[in-house]
Amino acid sequence: MTALPRSTEKKLGLVVDLDTCVGCHACVTACKGWNDQGYGAPLSDQNPYGADPSGTFLNRVHSYSVQPEEGFAQTINFPRSCLHCEDAPCVTVCPTGASYKRAEDGIVLVNEDACIGCGLCSWACPYGAREMDADAGVMKKCTLCVDRIYNETLPEEDREPACVRTCPTGARHFGDFADPDSKVSRLSAARGGYALMPEMGTKPVNRYLPPRKKDRPQEASLLAPLLDIKASGFAGWLDRVLGKMG
């Protein structure tokens, strides 16, 4: 199974809008909450109330400082999870076939029953998308909520990944990149969606929308005073202002 499908019918993935993400971590714990009771082993926590708490999360939000050549430094919040790459190196390295990319929709999954917990797939992933669960000894990763998106026991509007459903700013979008007319394809095209670390040759499906240009000089021309108040005095100003009322 560690052979990648030559192509997939759909290319399901996410668009993450960096112009909109406020870094609230909602997607982080929504993902944790869903996957703690969803696909495969729970996402365990070690020393949850101890001096060195640690746990398995499938989605993390970084926060970066970006200093343009001119102007103010910016803060950009940056969610990071599996990009469901077309050339997923995490799949081909797997010795047991546990790691695979689905032919029908391109989702990269781990069959936990076959996972020996060697960790090689996590080494192969440039994006840190995989975390080995310390309790279960199997590799955990984003499933694109495969147990939500096709789940007919859920209302149709809820058949989207938990991180997308919960995102308060709507900075996360889910859809099929194989369909050029899908919302995600159009958004990505319109806003210059890009892939992470193209030099790794992984061909990620997920796209990130860049922050819009910030701190641009204003377009509005500066307000001209109505008149020289020093010369006309307050009475002159009042006259002029109220004259406008007609």
Place this chain on the structure above:
Amino acid sequence: MNPAPSVIVFTVLSGMGFGYLAMLGFGLVPVAGWAAFFGWGLGYGLAVAGLVASTFHLGNPQRALLAFTQWRTSWLSREGWAAVLTLVLLAPQALSDWLVLDWWRGFGCLGAVMCFVTVGCTSMIYAQIKAVPRWNHWIVPVQFLWAALTGGLVLAGAGLVPAAASALLAALLVLGWRIGDGRFAAVGATLGSATGLGAIGSVAVFEQPHTGGNYLLREMIYVVGRKHAERLRKIGLLAVGFVPAAALLFLPPLLAVPVAALSHLAGMAAARWLFFAEAEHVVGLYYGQR
């Protein structure tokens, strides 16, 4: 990368073990009878001990047999097959040598070649990983293969050849470090490309995504030991190159081999520790650490 003892023991012992098995397989170590029993036993012991050690870092070792299924795509799977094939192929030769049966050496020679195929597969487990630029280079298989060969030669007996091999191994280590130190930059992955924000300006970490620990930080973003790197490199060079070469050339044969072999093992352990500890995974970029 986290220099887990299990993978260091695995690569070092199995490397030397397969190297020595290759010597035996080619018949370069003329042994027979109980000498052969102990010689082959040492080779098998090292190789098998290494392979067993490798299972210690598995989360679910009880499923290890599944690792034989993906030989078409996975170097780890191929390595498993190669190791088993090698050990099986060499068995008749070992039996022949032990019981002095003088069987045809074909299996021995084939097995000897397979020893290097196995070590090559092991090396490719690392060398295939693009996300670790230091590993993703031809120097890694060359080093692994040469280390195995040297290990085998050192165990095979004193003399100029193993001494020269040890010296060359030391040189390969130096070359590997020189190449490796520049690999990350050569690949060109930066926090800018990792985030795609480099187009706006220079990118730095403002706040980490979590103050608690996680698997990535423990496994891939191992930065603790690197401050000892310079010293360990020197120790590694001495132990892998100078000490064995000197011992093999100047010590009495009975003393030379054990001293050289132990030194080689210690040096390789240091080198392998560095191989992991110094290997920077690109995911570290996201955390502002390499």
Place this chain on the structure above:
Amino acid sequence: MGQPRVETQRPVSDEVRKTTCYMCACRCGINVHLNSGKVTYIEGNRDHPVNKGVLCAKGASGIMQVTAPSRLRAPLRRVGPRGSGAFEEISWDEALSLAVDWLKPLREEAPEKLAFFTGRDQSQSFTGWWAQQFGTPNYAAHGGFCSVNMAAAGIYTIGGAFWEFGQPDWAHTKLFVMFGVAEDHDSNPIKIGLGKLKARGARVIGINPIRTGYNAVADDWLGITPGTDGLLILSLIHCLLAAGKIDLDYLARWTNAPLLVNEAEGPEKGLILKNAESQPFVIDKRTGMPAPWDGAGVQPDLGAVWQGHRTVFQHMAERYLDEQYAPEAVEARVGIPAARIRALAAELARVAFDEAFELPVEWTDFRGDRHKTMLGRPVSFHAMRGISAHSNGFQTARALHLLQIVLGTVEVPGGYRLKPPYPKPVEAHPTPHFVAAAGKPLSGPHLGYVRGPENLALKEDGTPWRIDKAFTWENPFSAHGLMHMVIPNAHAGDPYKVDTLFLYMANMSWNSSMNSARVMEMLTDKGEDGEYVIPRIIYSDAYASEMVAYADLILPDTTYLERHDCISLLDRPISEPDAAGDAIRWPVVEADRDVRGFQSVLLDLGVRLGLPGMTNPDGTAKFRDYADYIVNHQRRPGVGPLIGFRGDGTAEGRGDPNPDQLQRYIENGGFYQAHVPEGAEYYKPWNAAYQDWAVATSFYESPQPYLFSIWSEPMRKFQLAAEGQGFIQPPDHLRAQLKLAMDPLPLWYPPFGEDAAAGYPVHALTQRPMAMYHSWGSQNAWLRQIHGKNYLYLPTKIWEAEGFAEGDYARVTSPTGEIVVPVAHMAALNADTVWTWNAIGKRKGAWALDEGAPEATEGFLLNHLISELLPEKGDGHRWSNSDPVTGQAAWFDLRVKIARVGPRDHSEPSFPVLPRVVPKGRARG
């Protein structure tokens, strides 16, 4: 080998129960999924008006709050010295009897000896009512150290506040400007709104010293110097006035700009001129003669001068046209170049006036004038603690409302919209009630809006009625009380001593007090008689917070999934601009410990004390429990805590109690909405259709149209008193402060304590991370992995000047304290400001965490640097570190100096380990 079959049709749960989140003050709707009666998953409720399905990091981690090992398990009575942590478990009957033994004599002799203050209480209309029945004047919630500047300035100016009480018209606004907007309040609605703006590429401007969160996604960032927002705003007003870019029609029709200011020397000087019927009036442009302010067809003349009295408009314009407000005059102080200030003013004007639009909606105003359309101005503002937690915060918030008013952007399409029951003028609010009488209830609610010195809570001898000195000359408009002054005043016996301090959900010995270490001493101090200076402390909380160790009696509360609650229109509802809304919580799981919902406990206690309102004449309980109270209590006939499903189940707003009401709420997803009728959505204060609907929906008993108060007459009354007018006179030492701070027109003055802060050049601020709520998050196994430790963020200037490196600590010194804390570099920060995440630091031993938890070793609070009092001035007075108008704690006036100390492994001060009242947490629940 084929692909494995993946189970995709697994039902999430066998039952979904819809209730209300309590992981912060947002009060989002949540779907709680249960499997075999156990909570397995929590997600946002798509139908809910607050969050529309989304949920923040805290809400999605609620499951870890319900299983937290820090949950208290049974009532506790202190058996060792206070603070020693020596408690014994007692039964509820014992606990309540003990409380009655303490409280009954107080009520019979001197009810003010009970001080009852609640922290993150979401049932203030109930807890306040209880305190009122008890008869103590000493009740308030935590608004005094949180938001009262914003609330009071809003009510006194536009009849409604920022915070969650209004929101931009997300659907129409094109330019959204945020001043000091914190990410911890009303956060999901603001995030949803920002998402809408971003989706259509509308422009967002952030004015904040710190560029994180919402300010990080702002298109333009003005990294203002803390405490100078008011000056920036008034400079913007200056630019707009000078250019004539103001909405004259709006000012003339909807504000008190055309009213006349009495210029005659004497006791009425500066008050709004009234006619013989004591009504304010305007000069009608058509006749040049006085006309009623609310007369049909009247065209008020902003430029009128009548018998020497000029309009508010002229006073306003004259003040702000002054050169002291020119951008060039303020740029150094606010830290923003004049050109950027002018550019911002120009952009505001361009969008407000050049992009004005009309909605084809007919409406009638309160004067009876018909309007064919609704004019929209697509500029909106929002503001929060950043401008409010300063000693000039009230006037700053008022200035921002004034900026909105001159642009004509309040209650118009595209502008800022209030949520019912707001808009509501000062006149529609009660005045404070405070006269305590033995054995009697208070005559009305404690908290209210002061109209003049006659409403102050002062005894005949001039001393305060209230322990927190709310509604006194020191802070006349303290509409939320001053919780942060209760313990210091009670400890000092100033104005008097209390017997029992009764607190609910208020972590006063830690992050909810200024100067936490000193507060711990006050709580444990003994007098010469060997008794505690504060003799008795009763505390109710669900968790083992830092405060628990300092109580004598602990009444353990439930978690939010195990209780009834009522998010009421009488208090702090969940309305939207287009709908009034309220909600409930209900026990979606049963508590597995010997704990009880605090409100039910209060009712029980009330019956045992025989409090009116909750006790029948025969001494039995009027309400079975809080759930029964929610349904059957009537504040006024037909008006109860919930507006939905009243009477026969169809009545809205008014109607008899309906025994099925809670069940109907549960069936409806835990909430109810009464929708504003069509044509009433905008111009609400003046829209006759809205006013009629508001009366029908029970917000008030008769229509309450009003004019926005550019000129605040209540404030001027205090200024007059300070000038020596009137019988009720302030003490002399407060006259200068009152004359300054109670200016009837918004103004800016430097934050207090600047003199003492010479030598402390750096501003120090706190923010709450979006993924933590106050102190509650640290016990949450998921959230504490995200924010388990905090750093003091230093701007590049300080980072480089002091030679800081990663891993360093800094010594941070204020005029009143010192801490040593870990630091980190932040470039997108005002160059003279440092900041940290608030309430991450924990006391060792609290919250069931390990003693070595990063929260307790490296985590820290800035509270230790802040005092509730300003440094001594040598005049014998205790000057509080508060806004002089409202008493709001001036957290953000803090000034410090920073010195590098190099790497360390724990922050200072470090306190002894708190003895545990619950076992240390091990595995996840």
